[in-house]
Amino acid sequence: MQIGIVCHPSIGGSGLVATQLGLGLAKLGHQVHFISQSRPFKLAEHTKNVHFHSVEAIHYPLFQDPLYTFALTAKIVEVAERYRLDVVHAHYSIPHSLCTYLAGEISTVKFATVTTIHGTDVTVVGQDKPLYPLNQFSINKSNMVTTVSAFQRQYVYENFEVEKPIEVIHNFIDLDDFSPAKAAPSVRRTMASDDEKIVMHVSNFRPIKNSEAVITAFHLLLKRVKARLVLLGSGPDIEVMQSRCRLLGIEQQVTFMGDVCHVEDYLPNADCVIQPSYRESFSMVLLEAMACEVPTVSSNIDGIPEVVQHGVTGFIAEPDDVVAMADYMADILLHSEKQQTMGRAGRLSAAKRFNPDDKVAEYLACYQQAVSEA
Ligand code: GMT
Structure with missing residues (x-):
């Protein structure tokens, strides 16, 4: 598969999980395209089947901010069209899930969308009044939604009007790395x-x-x-x-x-x-x-x-x-x-x-279902 992974690059759990997942998928022979503001902190250069696409901020004197969400959306469209992505997986729903949805609407290449909710994207940032409806909208528009614990799934069901089932895929750990x-x-x-x-x-x-x-x-x-x-x-x-x-x-x-x-x-x-x-x-x-x-x-x-x-x-x-x-x-x-x-x-x-092989297989099955539903 040609897989896009959108994640936060800085030190933190969601970017780490996204990186480990991408590396696991690349090991299985899939082409993995990381799309992020900068190289995720655990993503080494020159890894087989792994591509990194940096999102460049848009600077123009008229704008007071660098329009990151537009720049990200444009980058997802560009990568999807160039590499004919099958699926784009947004880690941490804000703003990644909505940018992925928008990119899907704009791109001439149709791809499936998967959102993984990591925690504060629904419990803290996601509760912010102006962001709440955007978050709910983009979660509902994803072909598949996953989250990292049964607790988190229940939280989303209780606090958002979610129209589709959410799959729980626990996080995982490389036992050679952490030993x-x-x-x-x-x-x-x-x-x-x-x-x-x-x-x-x-x-x-x-x-x-x-x-x-x-x-x-x-x-x-x-x-x-x-x-x-x-x-x-x-x-x-x-x-x-x-x-x-x-x-x-x-x-x-x-x-x-x-x-x-x-x-x-x-x-x-x-x-x-x-x-x-x-x-x-x-x-x-x-x-x-x-x-x-x-x-x-x-x-x-x-x-x-x-x-x-x-x-x-x-x-x-x-x-x-x-x-x-x-x-x-x-x-x-x-x-x-x-x-x-x-x-x-x-x-x-x-x-x-919390075995990586099992969890990567679960995400792959999820991608396949998303593709069949897109
Ligand atoms: O814990 C944080 O504040 C960072 C946050 C993140 O997005 O990186 O972590 C969240 O996602 C991690 C990976 O799924 C989880 O292990 C953390 O428990 C979760 N943090 C919270 O829910 C507060």
Whole structure:
């Protein structure tokens, strides 16, 4: 098939899933065309069967903004006509789903459309009043709609008037990429001293990630375990977190790493991952930790219970129950056998339930159905 994939290129779950999917499809021999503002951060150059089409902003003195949505729509039309695309898959509905629909109306080559809803495109951004009807319209116009958890599907049914069935295809993980075998003492030593346990948190530090609970639970943990909190990523709440660390007098035990392109080099060195988000349609971070044999302590909201098996691969609690989270972390960090058993169970679960081969096959079946319905 000739497949177009429209995604956000920056560091984040939806672009990552789109990239992994495209690479999986290319491995099967399909021609995959990524259409995005810049090269998705995990998309290497010169990959067989993979093409990257950059969306150039439209600059004209009359316009105050670069008309990105028009530029994207025009690029989808151009790629569809030039390569005779069979299907265009929009990851994250805003603005990709509507641009894909418009491109389909304009293009002289007819292609099927698939939209994957990733989370904040319907729970946060998608709830924005002016955007809501556009989002609902484009979701309904897609030939097929998928989302990443059963929770997320139910959310869409309850909050949007959706006329068609939504298929759940869970996210997936490459177990070679995310592996305990990548744990490296040299990397670990850059983050913590030998006698410190490493608690890791990976985030875009937006309010829904509940950064405050990370710091408070870690502060409670420090009363029982010698540990270091390593924070990967950047975002608007970073400064608040830094001042909270200073206020609690724990700044020497917390390392802010900033954005890293290769989370897989850091995660296997962690002893436990904390993720107390208020919203999480799935949480790639938790799945990545599981693949690296790192037990997780997280909130129990949205799609998380579909990923984490409580008491088996990690522990879940109410997002603001910092006492429970500190207790769970202490339980993991003070009992190395438990840490190992849970870690192994996590990787096993990732291999069984979130396997790339199975998920790529599910998306392919979805494309075939979309083509037959277009
Ligand atoms: O978590 C974010 O804020 C980023 C967002 C994204 O679009 O990259 O992540 C969403 O999609 C990921 C991939 O499907 C999911 O693993 C995340 O749980 C989801 N985030 C939310 O629902 C808040």
